[in-house]
Amino acid sequence: MIIKKSIFVLILSLIICVPLRAQEQDLKREVTLYNPYKPSLSDARKLSFLPDINDTASVNPVFSYDVNSEAFNPTHSISPIKSASLLSDPLPKLYKSYVRLGLGNNSTPLGELSISNHRSKKGAAGIYTKHYSSNGKVPLENKQKVYAGFMDNDATVYGRKFFDKSYVDLTADFMQKVRYAYGYNTETPYEFLKKNIRLSYIDAGASLSFVSLNLDSADLSYDLGVSYDYFRNAGDGNMNHVGFNGKMAALYKGFYLGGGLDIDHYTLSKSLGIDPKYILTFSPFVKKSTDQWNFHLGAGLSLEKNLDSKVKAYIHPDLEFGFSVVPQYVRFFAELGGRLENNEPMNIIRENPFLLPGRPIYCIPNTNHAIVISAGLKGNSGIGGNYVLSASYSIVNKMIFYSNIFYPPTSGMDQRGNYFTIQPDDAEVFNVHGELSGKFSKRMSFNSSVDYYKYTLSANQYAWNKPDWKGRMGLFYNLRDKIIAGAEVTALGSRKLLVGQLAMIPVGGGVTPDSRVIEQPVHVNLGLSAEYRYTRILSFWVKVDNVSWNRYYEWAFYPSQMFNIMAGFSYSL
Numbered sequence: 001m002i003i004k005k006s007i008f009v010l011i012l013s014l015i016i017c018v019p020l021r022a023q024e025q026d027l028k029r030e031v032t033l034y035n036p037y038k039p040s041l042s043d044a045r046k047l048s049f050l051p052d053i054n055d056t057a058s059v060n061p062v063f064s065y066d067v068n069s070e071a072f073n074p075t076h077s078i079s080p081i082k083s084a085s086l087l088s089d090p091l092p093k094l095y096k097s098y099v100r101l102g103l104g105n106n107s108t109p110l111g112e113l114s115i116s117n118h119r120s121k122k123g124a125a126g127i128y129t130k131h132y133s134s135n136g137k138v139p140l141e142n143k144q145k146v147y148a149g150f151m152d153n154d155a156t157v158y159g160r161k162f163f164d165k166s167y168v169d170l171t172a173d174f175m176q177k178v179r180y181a182y183g184y185n186t187e188t189p190y191e192f193l194k195k196n197i198r199l200s201y202i203d204a205g206a207s208l209s210f211v212s213l214n215l216d217s218a219d220l221s222y223d224l225g226v227s228y229d230y231f232r233n234a235g236d237g238n239m240n241h242v243g244f245n246g247k248m249a250a251l252y253k254g255f256y257l258g259g260g261l262d263i264d265h266y267t268l269s270k271s272l273g274i275d276p277k278y279i280l281t282f283s284p285f286v287k288k289s290t291d292q293w294n295f296h297l298g299a300g301l302s303l304e305k306n307l308d309s310k311v312k313a314y315i316h317p318d319l320e321f322g323f324s325v326v327p328q329y330v331r332f333f334a335e336l337g338g339r340l341e342n343n344e345p346m347n348i349i350r351e352n353p354f355l356l357p358g359r360p361i362y363c364i365p366n367t368n369h370a371i372v373i374s375a376g377l378k379g380n381s382g383i384g385g386n387y388v389l390s391a392s393y394s395i396v397n398k399m400i401f402y403s404n405i406f407y408p409p410t411s412g413m414d415q416r417g418n419y420f421t422i423q424p425d426d427a428e429v430f431n432v433h434g435e436l437s438g439k440f441s442k443r444m445s446f447n448s449s450v451d452y453y454k455y456t457l458s459a460n461q462y463a464w465n466k467p468d469w470k471g472r473m474g475l476f477y478n479l480r481d482k483i484i485a486g487a488e489v490t491a492l493g494s495r496k497l498l499v500g501q502l503a504m505i506p507v508g509g510g511v512t513p514d515s516r517v518i519e520q521p522v523h524v525n526l527g528l529s530a531e532y533r534y535t536r537i538l539s540f541w542v543k544v545d546n547v548s549w550n551r552y553y554e555w556a557f558y559p560s561q562m563f564n565i566m567a568g569f570s571y572s573l
Helices: 002-026 345-351
Strands: 097-104 108-116 123-134 137-139 145-147 150-162 166-180 198-212 221-232 238-252 255-268 277-289 293-305 312-326 330-341 367-380 386-399 402-406 416-422 425-439 444-457 469-479 483-492 495-501 515-520 523-533 538-545 553-555 564-572
Touching: 108 564, 198 345, 277 312, 293 330, 312 367
Parallel strands: 402 495
Antiparallel strands: 097 108, 097 564, 108 123, 123 150, 137 145, 150 166, 166 198, 198 221, 221 238, 238 255, 255 277, 277 293, 293 312, 312 330, 330 367, 367 386, 386 425, 402 416, 425 444, 444 469, 469 483, 483 523, 495 515, 523 538, 538 564
């Protein structure tokens, strides 16, 4: 059957193809296209009717169930989950002691020793000692080399006992400063005996304080302390100081209310002929702070009996306000304050150790900062540090200045301009201050500061020995806490120094026909330091000061040692 169908299809194909072949031979081979071919597809049409579904099967489900009234008793027991143990960062290891030794040019030894207990919840105790001295000489203006040595000795013993909500501190300290008044006016050749120009100052004392440790800010906070100091200078006389200081504060309805009381009482040896002195200051305050703003409202009442037999009273404002302009980056602050500066002999000697020894050291008036107005901006520098930019205006009574003095050659005394006396004066001080710190990279950082001063004085012609500007900048490099290097540049603007005969200097200061003014130029000092930490307990260090070998006068006729280098090691036990 299949063969018959195949034969039929073949015959039919031959019948159709033969006539077509004949017609193809008669067609012309020229083809003319009048329009290009545009294929198109007609739109599909959707059926407009729905199919009918007729299901003849019908199913009706039937459900049958019973409710079981028995209670469900689970048999699975739930085991408690153990809390995760969070490990805090390990505390750094503390060493009980360390020793630091060094030696520099000009026969300059350095020694430090610190001994303390390990970390303890019961308390802390330790001792610290330091010796730093020099035996070098410096040339004066007439090329004469004079002995310019010095010596600093410090020792401190401390102890602290912790309680549940407080701790007690007990500290005893000793300090000795030795200087030599080697600088003098070389216009008249003179040579001092070393023993006659030696200046020695001793300050020893002890303090006891009781401080709260409040974990809750609503509890009463306090800091109470008593202290005793004994001071003696190279000349005749000594001074005993007994002090008390106390501060308390508590939270009340969202505000911190508190106040402070400070009492300083001084008795002097009878040989000085000076009556006892004291300063009493009471300072209440109220303050509040949030993340956006803060304020502090307070005042200070001070009573003083110093050189006058009368008691003087001072009232100083204590106002602070600040708010965040841009969180973390820009914060505005403004302050209106004042204070009575206690010019203790040791505080003055730290600034200028070449004062005329004896009774004049104990006859220094206190400085009254009557009004201090300041405002500025501070915050995050954005480069891994902070910044401060501020301006201030102060009214200061009895601001301390220094003048260089000498006796006439006929007096037979050793003073030839190598001692200084106090020249207090009323002043208005304008100051612009700036600070900036940050990081150049993970290893390199910097910090810097600059100050500009403008003085308006009542009696003195210039602000003696006060620079009109000063600045500093430090660069630091840390290589994996293995190598630490630093460089610091300090600069002081020009200063005016007063030199004159003692009898010719008026009480209020000023220039007399027998006085003259010496101008000190701008001074720039470059210091370098480096430390190599061989191990965690052993390191080696070197420090260089005044790399440029600049001749520098900190005080009139007192040239400093031009170049200093010191090297040593530190070892922890």
